[in-house]
Amino acid sequence: MKISANFDFLRQEFHYVAESASYAERHVYGDPRASCFHARHALERLVKRVYRVDRILSPPRVQNLENYLQEPAFRALVPEAVRQKAEFVRKAGNVAVHGKKTPTPETALDVVRELSHILYWAGRTYLRKGAENLRGRIFDESLIPRPDTPQTRASLAELKAVTDQRDAAEDARAELEGEVEALRKRLAAIKAENEAVPETHDWNEEKTRRLLIDLALHRAGWPLDQKHDREYEVTGMPNESEIGYADYVLWGDDGKPLAVVEAKKTTVDPKMGRQQAKLYADCLQVMHGQRPVIFYTNGYRTRLWDDLFHPPRTVAGFYKKDELASLIVRRTQREALDVARVRDRIVDRYYQKRAIGSIAEQFACARRKALLVMATGSGKTRTAIALVDLLQRAEWVKRTLFLADRRSLVKQAVNAFKTHLPESSPVNLVTEKDKVGRVYASTYQTMMGLIDESEGNEARFSVGHFDLVIIDEAHRSVYQKYGAIFRYFDSLLVGLTATPREQVDRNTYALFDLEPGVPTDAYELETAVADGFLVPPRVQQVDLRFPREGIEYDGLSEEEKEQWEGLDWGDDVNPDALPDRVNASAINSWLFNQDTVDKALRHLMEHGHKANGGDRLAKTILFARNHEHAEFVEKRFNRHYPQHAGHFARVIDHYAAYAESLIDDFSQKNKAPHLAISVDMLDTGIDVPEVAESGLLQTGLLEDQVLADDRTWNAALPRPFRTG
Structure with a gap:
């Protein structure tokens, strides 16, 4: 593979990264999906290489690109502008792989442009005299080939075969390098030299912000193809002209605003846009008779504020139209959570209803997380089913996700929902990926893959798809391995565990915003035995x-x-x-x-x-x-x-x-x-x-x-x- 002149500076230290980037550049116009695919692969190879050669980094427990990018030490090492560009390349690559629509050449060009900035950072950081030699370097778009005749577009299998071959070559090179500590020591000295040189690179952050926000909105099904979708003029602002311009307004089918989005610079904390977004929401409410949900973002971090019910919170993206409409409708239609409405045919024991009441009290106070400690055999799953039933009938919840760590436990949960709440139309996502229902059950591993899945270029499961997520056997290792799921879905969260409260890890309590040793509700073995609902084990020791x-x-x-x-x-x-x-x-x-x-x-x-x-x-x-x-x-x-x-x-x-x-x-x-x-x-x-x-x-x-x-x-x- 001939390396493009745009990436030749990486040949010595990041050879296979330069090859992947050159593949991406070559296919921008002829095969845009292949271009996005190879760009993401170049990013992944670069990040893995940086983890290998930089002594301050240790790989995350679950080694995928998102976790590499989210690792705290990596975030501290890489400038925010570079992280944002990496996030765009990662997401655009995922859409190209998992989506059913082919990206446009314009999208592929945007991805390769952003990749070029990331590779510049790697060069100016880890190449000898990189900061001096790369000063003023820009990506030369004239080097991108434009094929005269239509190209045959590669299948995903063919693309994967190419990247697997390059991965194997990279791994072989790593083996030949032998002792990595000497390499790390050498590059640490080079990095220190380069860091002493002032940065003058134009990161074009405004472009990155637009790309990130537009990509996230497109993934949530917002085409942004109408004039009133962007820079929408509002009246009633507290300024001399009383006029302002909302960066984005997301409209319902009835012509009323569902959400307003305030976009700040990528280097600015999105919280800086909170008051401005709130003022736009005030204006839109007066102008159209409906208060929109508020988003404010810098493209990399996004906050949601449904200010009639909850304080602001960080979210992984934007809601789809029907999900925002549900939030609006729920403002007037949801009912008080009354434990007296719990159906006895699902649960009839006092502690099960007490647990549901404790969760309901949390949710009614605008707290969005709860943890139940219940002894094995005391009916955790049935308690969860009764809770789902209550929340659905009270219009708090439309769709629920039940997560377990094994296929057998998922099947067991689906069968329990079919038995006790058949009207919820439970779906086993492990075996029925295309079915639709109100309750979905999945293993963590399956859901990790489905998060990136697209229908067209629209996410199948957007951040607002589930109103409630239930974690079976919630414990620290689940969050460490699959925390991306909980960061992605913006939902109420309920954890179930049979582990005695004093043995639950303090980090598990922290996940649910609880004090150590103080779950939302607990019903443990000793009490269950005393109540006569469980019997104690009788141990027989066979001495051999x-x-x-x-x-x-x-x-x-x-x-x-x-x-x-x-x-x-x-x-x-x-x-x-x-x-x-x-x-x-x-x-x-x-x-x-x-x-x-x-x-x-x-x-x-x-x-x-x-x-x-x-x-x-x-x-x-x-x-x-x-x-x-x-x-x-x-x-x-x-x-x-x-x-x-x-x-x-x-x-x-x-x-x-x-x-x-x-x-x-x-x-x-x-x-x-x-x-x-x-x-x-x-x-x-x-x-x-x-x-x-x-x-x-x-x-x-x-x-x-x-x-x-x-x-x-x-x-x-x-x-x-x-x-x-």
């Missing part, structure tokens, strides 16, 4: 010799000694000097012991809780150390109980194909499997009332998480050895 005492080589049979000598003990153990003892604490690291597993299974089958008149083991979950351990346990079970033909005991974990169907079968009282051997799929959130007991096939794992409704069986057994 190897896990208790460890293993001595001299105490083994000849057959066991032969097995011992045939084990793969790992690279750190001299094969000519095998250990003569494994301590109890280390057994799980090395051995599957058939005798121990066999004894545990026999004990369970003989002494476990019985069902069907005592003829068979009741529904039971065994937690293994890992997938290999679980398969080993299933194999030993089938060896000793072949009469069940491989149906009675099944491994149910994330390795299993169609694991949800296995869970469905396990949930049915008289259907196999009756013994579920799991690792991490059935530990929290799965609702199987028929489960009578659970077992821990290892020491110290999940003991704070596993709670069966009847009793918990605990066997200390080994986890597998390393098999090589």
